[in-house]
Structure formats: C-alpha cells, structure tokens
Amino acid sequence: MLILGISALYHDSTAAIFCNGKLIAAAAEERFTGKKHDSSWPDHAIEFCLNSAGINPDELDHIVFYEKPVLKFDRILDTHIRTWPFSYPAFFPAIPLWTKEKLKIRFIIKRKLGKYPLFVKHHISHAAGAFYLSGFKKAAVITMDGVGEWNTLSIGIGDANSLKILKTIDFPHSIGLLYSAVTAFLGFKVNNGEGKIMGLASYGKATFKKEFEKLISIFPDGSFKLHQKYFAYQKGTRMFSRSFVKLFGKPRKAESEITERDENIAATLQWVLEETALKLAAYAKELTGADKLCMAGGVVLNSVMNGAILKSGIFKDHFFLPIGGDGGAALGGPLYLWRNVLGNNENSPLKHLFWGPGFSQDHIKKLLISKGIQFSIPDDPERTAAELLSQKKIIAWFDGRMELGARALGHRSILADPRDPEMKDILNERVKHREAFRPFAPMILQEEFSSYFGHEGVASPYMILCLPVNEGRKTFPAAIHVDGSARVQTVNEEDNSKIYSIISHFKDLTDIPVILNTSFNVRGEPIVMSPEDALKTFLSTGIDHLFMEGILVDK
16 A cells, blocks of 8 residues: 655645555655755655655555644634734735645645645644554553644644553644743744754853743743743744733844843753753653653654653663654655554554665766766775774765755765864864854764663664763764764664665774764755756765765765
8 A cells, every 4th residue: 555645835845655654755855955944845755755765656545644734724813813913924825825725735635646635733743653653562652842733732642552642732832832932032943943042042041030030931840831922933934922022132143143131041951951841751651651652743853852851761762863853754645644543553664764766877877978977996994984084084875765854864965074172163264154053963972872871772873862972971062062972873784784884984083983074065055966956965965085975076
C-alpha cells in the first residue's frame, strides 16, 4: 500500500511516501527551489517522492494532508473577530490566499494527483510521527509547537494498539508562540530565528524571571497561560504588544549590535521553556505510566531543552523526532492512517534521515567536465579528507542521499578541525557569513560518546541533544559552546559509514574522535541538494576542498 504525506502552505513544505508502513523517500520543497523554509505547494518534493517509488500519482492508495485547514481557518477567523480592528493588517491580506488555495486544498490535490486526500489533525500528525518512528512499544507522547488548528500542545499515550491524545492546550496559550514573540522582539525572523535565540541564551543569565512571570503563568503539571495583553499575534510577524515593549524596552533592530539585555532575555526565555518542559514531562509520566517519552513539534528542535529532559532522568528512554516541525508532520500523517485507521500493527522505525535525492559519480564527472573544472579521485577519499582536516583545511562533504530536516548529518556537511579554538570564527566569517555567537556541532564516534558526554547507552544520531562536555574532555573547543555544552551527533559505522571512516582516520592522526560539522549552506539559503548547488556554494565561499561522491575538487 502506497501512501503519500504532504505538509504545505505554512512553512517548510514537505512530502514523504511510504510503502506498507516503510518510508521510501522524503524531502522539503526548499531544497529544490532554494527558498529557505519554502511554504509553497511542494510540487518538486512530491515529484521526487513519486519517482523514488517508481509510480504515477494514480497508483497511490492514499494521500494524507497533515492538518485540517477548515479548523485552522476557524481559529484564525475567531481570533480576527475577537481582536478587531487590530487584526486588520494581518487578516485581510491573507484572505485571498485562503479563498484561492488553503481552503481548497482538497480540490487542489484532486486536480494535481487525481485523488482526494484524507486530513489528519496537526498535533495527531506530530504525535504519530514521534511515536511510530521511535520503535517503542509503549510511550508517553508530548507535542509542542506554535499552533496547529487550535492545539499548541498535546500529551498522549501510544501502545501496540493505538495512539490517543489525553490532554491538550489551545491557542492563544502557546509556549512556541512565546518563543517566537521573543525571537521577533530580539530582531530575528519568526519560524527561522528561534534556533539563534537558543544559541544566544548561553551567553546570558536568566535575570528577567520577574518580567516573564507577567508574560506566562506555569502550573505544577506544566500547563500554562499566556497573559494576552503582552502579545499581538493578529499583527503578523511582530507578535508582541506595546505592553511587552514597556516591560522589556525597545525591540532590537535586525542586524544591530546584540546587548547584554538581549542575551539575558534569551537566557530567561530558555529557562522558562526548560522549566515548563520538565514539569510537562513529569506530568506525562504520571498520566500515562510509561517509562519512555516521544516528543515532536517545532519546539522539539530546541536541543538544549531536550538535553535537560534527558538529564532529569524522568524517563528511561527518549525519542525526539528530529524533523519535529511541520515537515515531520508529512511523515506522521501517513503513519497515523496506516496504524490507527487502517489497523496495521507494524511499521519501520526511523534508522536514519537520508531520504532525499542522491547523485551518481558519473553525473558529477559530467558536471565538472562541462564547466572545465579539474578534479581527482583519491584511492581513499575518507582518509584523504581526514588528512586535510588534520591540516586545518575546511572541506565540504557531499555524499549519498540528502538528509531530511534542518540538520546536516554528514551527507551535505561542511567539516573542519575542532581542535583549533579560532576555527569557529573562521567558519562564521569566511564560510557561513553568519552571527559570531552561533555554535557548531561535534560529530563523535558512537563508542566514544559516553567518555566525553556521560549518559552510557545514549545515542544522538540526529544532532537533537545538547549536553555538557565532561571536564578534562574539552579537546575540541571549536565545537563547544560558550557554556561548555555541545549539540552532539553520534556516528556509527552501520548508518553513516563514510563519516564514521573519516572520524576514525582523524582519530588515528590526532587522537581526537571528533570532527566539527555544520550544514553545507550559507546564511539565508537552505542546505545544498544537488552537485550544482554544492559547486556554487563551494566556489563562492572560503571552503578549501570539496568532496562529491569520492571526487575531490580543490581551489
């Protein structure tokens, strides 16, 4: 049975295709169009999924859309009515898009793909993606994001027979929207800059707790209430009100200097998020009786929060869905249909995230020859890469099928020597062209993880956990954040063999089982998809060497 999942028209449009509960292919539209967080209809991603399955649209058994647009419009209309006339600037420009496209998704899909879709609620899609891809037989499930149709948070229970939502929190009370409001106040883009705030938080101290107590009330079970006088969701991307400004001062302008106040606001926001999440986790365990936890939704991209939940020991095991935002819901919707509606008892758990397009060595050779670019093919590309890294060269590594989600995990990555403390600034200035406070991630051999980070038996293959580095093991300063933590990626030979080989060779040369990893892109652009994208980025930045499917291009 072939099921196509789609999320679209809000942010991070994505398509995924399953055969009998097994994921075949998935990709975000942004990788094909070059528009970061592309929200357009994912024609390219859908075409890729169909081609990967070797089918035409009429061979699909089901199509699933990740939420219910009519319910979402009901919430938007209700908000507009209650907040008139303040909602006018955001509401009326959106009406043509709703009447032309968003409310007609059912008919658009029928026209494009020949079949009417099934609709699964937004937070059910998140929950299903987290639980069914975890491989757990029973687990508590928490979803957290800005807002779906009405829900902003849910707590549920999954087992062999079903997935049930037990409790929800609804709009306008949203920890995700609180995070986005502060993101906007600090001069970053909503649905894009929240990760920057997480990184900035490590530079500050939580000195604004009294001010945040006026924004949000947090209850013992982790439920919360936002005090609406401080927010202005109806005004679009601004999101905060005049009362918010009176409380914190003037908003920071984009690209202006970041002050100590800004760092401390970010740090306090992160503290609020972690305190809320820990209370929610404790309540979810009490409510469900489960000893394992699954989490999804855009807020779950906050790896510092995830690390705090892991360190708390509330649950014995965890699965944080690495494509936690709306893109991941394109996977959850089909799995909910497969398991809960169609009654199937099994599906394949997630083993890796390499579900996008891949390119042959012949394709890359033809591209380089057509552009008159010289290249070589080393006998052992992984060892050659490790040798270059040990010489403090910056390399781009393009290999295999593209990663799904926001993190580059070794198939579309920029790699560097983490031992040099100056490498962080070199990468930010010479290659990434981004803010100096933003950290990079260490890739570490799985078998070495516990000696550097503790937590025996834990793996972090998706770069979704931020944990403190053990004292005495801080031998890779360029990949350690200012607070002594790192957003770590563990690598094993079975699932990521070439990166495993590079790190192993690097360890032989340096005695350090860690290399620095960052996504193969520059600021404002999505991660590269094709060899053409890779070559363009390589030639326009300070990267020293480019490896593509074993082919080496030098400058």
